[in-house]
Amino acid sequence: MSPEASTAQSLAQTAAEMLSQGQVALVIGYAPTEGKRLSPPVFVTTPEEAQRLGFDSRCFGNLSVYLWSPQVRQMGKTAVVVKGCDVRAVNVLLRENVIKREDIVLIGVRCGGVGDLPAHKCTVCDCRDPQGCDVVVGDAVDQPDGAAEGRYSAAEALEEKSLDERREFWQRQLDKCIRCYACRQVCPLCYCKRCIVEKSTPQWVETSAHPRGNLSWNVVRAFHLAGRCVGCGECERVCPMNIPLGAINQKMAKLMEDEYDFRSGMSPEEKAPFTTFSTDDTDEGIL
């Protein structure tokens, strides 16, 4: 049996067991389908359907985004299939009281990286073995070397450019934004009941897809994810306009690591840098 098939089998088995024993009412996992670019999410409620579960290198999605969906919550206790990197998002959700650990079951799957050429996040991944899960399936996988160096390569490449070059680059990129908010909707951490762009009194962020509104929107999104973003890369993946949102997220994540020695989602306890401060923070640049 191929490693993929055996992982699929253990997933199906685990899910079927959980469902038949009434441990959970719903299992959210991936349903790899022939000919698709993405293994789409599947919502399994019966042991029979559990057969659809599987795992392959097209399982990009970070399924933790569904954990706080009102519909999913209504269905009862939920198990979710998570890659090691997805666990980080779960950790943030736990930290921010969005979900309670006792309401969910985490089925971790060891992941060797997703994408044809492994996605950037996978080449710098340092959490292929899911931590803190209730069950972990899949064969042991190798951790890529030198994960830390390349972690912020996209941001660093831009940092090296001049201010003007960066402006030119981002103007071109952000002008493309069509304000579909797919980046927001897919982000497991954009769970706000009312996103700031939807607050109309006052309307801080203009909703028109012109460069001004777009810049504000992307700045606000990035800022709201600063110190929280776990780098799952979903926003960049789903952006229909191919805006390299990951580079912005990396920039902020790098700042958090450099300044505050903080990487988001490494545990469900730690506090995000923006909810606290240190008296030793730098005064650099302050007049």
Next chain:
Amino acid sequence: MSRAMPNVPATTDDHALIPMDYTSSKMRIASIVDETSDVKTFRLTFCDEQEGEAFDYRAGQFGLYSVFGAGEATFCIASSPTRKGYMECSVKRAGKVTGELHQCNVGDIVGFRGPYGNWFPIDLMKGKNLVFVGGGIGLAPLRSLIWNCLDLRDQFGEIAIVYGARSVSDLVYKEELETWRQMEDVSTVLTVDPGGETPEWEGEVGFVPTVLEEANPSADNAIVITCGPPIMIKFVMMSLEKLGFGHEGIYTTLENRMKCGIGKCGRCNVGNLYVCKDGPVFSYSQLQELPQEF
């Protein structure tokens, strides 16, 4: 000018197209009346006199009012088309535009485009007994029609008005309510929800449907026009059924969110209808055939 006939879906072949560039006419606020803590009635006059003279509408129609800088919002026209020279709307403070509107003063300029939508079937109502059932700010569209009918009093049979609000302070058009109460040929029942009364309150205490049942208007040759919060409408319908009213003779207006007012922006779409074009006035039987998305 409005073109759609009541309750008849307009189609492309109906008539010539009306060019539309979404511009607004300028109107000046002539007066402001504080109805309740969050409802104000604005009387507006066209800045361009000719435009004002040419302006015509029917009770039940709405327009898109704008505060420049805040945006547009939909309100029904609350004054009667029989009263010329001005137009009124009653606005509940709810958000951006309504909030800004509440900040406006007499003399300020606002925008208006309309009238849009269909209207109450006033032609069908002629010779009939009329029952108006209103709740809260829902009296605004009814007010237009009530004055319209009162100004043409001899064309209608008996007129009954049942109106209620959560509390005495939430009643709108207080002076007019008193005028209607004084009228010999109109039976007016006013009510407030239990707990909403004051020591001076002389009207009923109770929910609109209950009070309506007590008032017991005759279903014979009658047309009911009702408007109010969805939950009230639901129970009013049950009461009307009890009183023997058929669905055909009951009309109400919908408030689905809308942006263009002319059947394009897609927001008010319910089933194959556009509330802005095929409504906002609907008969109860019509509503029952629609997906319950209003």
Next chain:
Amino acid sequence: MINLTIDNQQIEAEEGKTLLAAATLAGIDIPTLCYHPAVPSAGACRICVVEITGGGQPGLVPACAYPVQEGLEIQTESERVVASRRMTLALMLARSPGATIIQEMAQEYGAEPVPMDKGDDDCIMCGLCVRVCQDVIGQSAVCFEGRGHERKITTPYDKQSEVCLGCGACAFICPTGAIDPADYCPHPLETIPNDFNCGLDTRTPIHIPFPQAVPNKPLIDRENCIHFITGGCEACKQICPADAIDFDMTDEYVTEKVGAIVVATGYELFNPDVYAEYGYGRYPDVVTSIEFERMVSASGPTTGELVRPSTGKPPKTVVFLQCIGSRREQGGLPYCSKICCMYTAKHAILYKHKVHDGQAFVFYMDVRSGGKNYEQFVRRVIKEQMATYLRGRVAKIFPSDGKLIVRGADTLSGTQVEIAAEMVVLAPAMVPAAGIRNLAQTLRIGYDEHGFLLEAHPKLRPVETNTAGVFLAGACHSPKDIPDSVAQASAAASKVLGLISHQTLTREPTIGIVDEETCNACFECEGACAYGAIGPKELKDRKGEVTAVVAYINEGLCQGCGACAVTCRSKSIEVQGYRDDQLFAAINATGR
């Protein structure tokens, strides 16, 4: 109760008391050398002898050791008594001719030294030291040694003793001042300078900080107390008749909930030793005004006698220098300390009162005498020639021939002057109390670059600060004299009363409010709030079931800073008075 008669006076005394104690209680003085209430009587010196004239066996008895008896009749100054004392003193005088107290008493009783070997030891062998060390301190570091003529007081084996705590009780108790603890102890107690008197005299470890202290009670300075250093001593505890000494008492932080705070931490003086040219700290006769103030004070180190620190003799010429550090942009403080002109004038008068033939000079920049009757006061000093006022700065002070040469300029006459002074008094600038910045930061009130605290508004709210409930009084706010300090303090007090005399507190409505519909309950805001004002709140439906948990801001605790509002991503918190729509409008208006 026992009734007896002393010097023909009917006296009641508790059973067991000595005659000495009973007499002292009745106000009858019986001289003694070897008696101290802290140690058991030994009757060693025999100065306290009295005569029993009735009610018992007549004869001379030591008052310090003889117990009271019913019906005793005592004479304390009878001829026999006086003769006995004269004899005793004569012997003592022969042994310890140098001891002042013996000389004085001998003179009083007309005692002449008996012709015998003249001793040179002040010790009169009363043994108080031995007893205090053994019975009070509990150490026995001193003892008698030798016999007869050889008998002396010393440490065991005549060596510095490890047993000795260095407490100095022996030296303290010794009536003749014959003991230097340093002889006995390798690490004797240091003398403790008396802060209140600017270190011009010393104090004991247990002391009342200063006259008029509130409460006027002694306190133990643990750092210097021999008990806290060695675990022994406890002399104070032994002698305290009220049994008020409790070594277990510790400093405690008292936490009080208060409705208002008045900050009145006052001032300190700028240390003038930074100006080498004045020699403060080097020349003992250069003193600061506050030192001078203590020197001339009746409660001061010299009980009001003005003397030169170097010689102990009254200074005949005193030069006062004003504006030391004040009004000095470079190397000093730019502001005027406001009080020095007036107190220097006062000092000139005080000086004249103490040293009638003395001569006073005042170097000043210009005399600032704004205040009721102040100008008249200064005029009087000048007119009545209590001091010679010289307008100008002093360039240098240097010692010469036991005097201090003060060289300065008299800018009015345009001449260089040189005064040979016996004392120089500097009037240093007023600076805020040390630690003021810490305090201000704790109270969250502002201060200026010098540390003077900031009022909320210089004209309209001069006693309030920016923190509600915190008020200012006195020199912590700006240099002030007593009338100004009192005026401001009274104002602060009435502000406080105005505040706390109401049932409810009116406060600014600037507080945060949570939009319960959109709150995500992430509680990120909780972490941002410095006041712990945010907590969870359960929203319930009509049936009382919890439908959601949201953030809740306690309006009593919230200060309205808005940190939470910024932390909240979904903009679910608004700060009243700084609502988003208001700020939005303000920002919009900048684009006008």
Next chain:
Amino acid sequence: MPTNKLYEGVSDWLQSAVETLSAAGMTVIAPTQGEPGVVNLTRVTSAEAIAERYDNTLLPLKGQFFPITETLLEFERCEDGDVEIQTEPLPAPDEVIVLGCRPCDAAAMGTMDKVFQWDYDDVRYRARRDRATLVAFACTTPSPECFCTSVGGSPHGDEGSDVLVFGLGGDDSGGRVLLKVNTDKGRQFIDRLGDRVRPASEGVQPPSPPELARRFDTDAVKAWLDEGFDSDFWQQMALSCLGCGACSFLCPTCHCFDIVDEATWNRGQRRRNWDCCSFSLFTLHASGHNPRPEQFSRCRQRIMHKFKYFPERFGRIACVGCGRCIRACAAGRSLAEVLTEVDARQKG
């Protein structure tokens, strides 16, 4: 004058077309390659810029007529309290040639026309529409997500285009082509090209369209939708939908919009922006009542609107099977799959 006539274009017809039309003061819009793998319609002045191989443009054609954001009017509040309003001038009447949209996008304009030109005639839309000639390039290799044949279209569909161009050498853009004139506008376009095109020789026929299986039957779909409003199918099928606007924004027939004012202190613009029925705020009332409160009801609306309400109202399906929504979907959802399932349910 007969339409539906075939012309042959010589190998540099495209280059010449761009030059000639530009020289005549027209705006030529054509698919160009921006970033790797991304083709969009932009203004060109030379044929070199035109993308050679592409499935379809990332953004749909509709944006050329109904821009993602557009100014409707400008206003300024004057010091004296008056407001000055200036309606945004209509787009300049100079002609626009869209050279190389796909047949599905051209067909989609039929849907857009219906909305913008019934009862009230959107002058801005009309002005842009009237001045534009659509020259569609027939598809040779549909992408896996395409399903035009299921909704009545074809990789070689005529509908909506003024001219339909078939590559004869296999290549999409350049090379020898066959041009099929569908409308008068199309004829004018051909006329402008002069000698670079000539009537096709006898017997030359357009190549047959590539195979693309029909996946579902819209009549069956409609029949099921007529009854299926309350089916629990919707809740299941919608679970994975994240409620973003990617599908609608890229859809060539989605036409919902929002009108907003954006102003600085005293002046600003009223704008029309694309909007999307998947957004939870789309229908939210000021009272807090939301007629479509859950994601599934919004998913249902999107499908119902395209395959039931719109046809009932305007006589045509509001979907042309371009597959963009499937490609864009963040959750890997497929409209075609959903409809296939609906079809299957109807057929039992």
Next chain:
Amino acid sequence: MIQTKHDQDDTAQWQPRIVAFLCNWCSYAGADLAGMSRLSYPASIKIIRLPCSGKVDPMFVLKSFERGADMVLVSGCHPGDCHYTSGNYHARRKLKAFRELMSFLGVDPRRFKFSWVSAAEGAKWSKLVEEITAEARELGPFRTFPEAAKTEASQ
């Protein structure tokens, strides 16, 4: 376009527009003191008072740029002096990150200033305003934001 006087910036007389967010207790009081002490500083600065520098949301800064600010200044109490104990620390952390983000996106970080000015530093305030005004003048008008809205998204 409606033409107004704002459209024609007379470059010779061009005054930068600086929006300053000042905390109520320190910097605003400092600016006030400068005023009371008759210290002059350029009128180019438009002051918005907030309770605390910790109340400065990055949104405010963005919005100010959108509204045509050539420079934005946030000023609060010196570290340790915050009236609310730590608001300025929060601000320091967030606004530093914000500046870095803006700079990363190509917005000149020199256009966004942060300062500590206490209530007693009227002189520092007036000097600061003078300096940053000079710098803003040197940087020239900041058109990126306000003008962006006029261009419709390219497509």
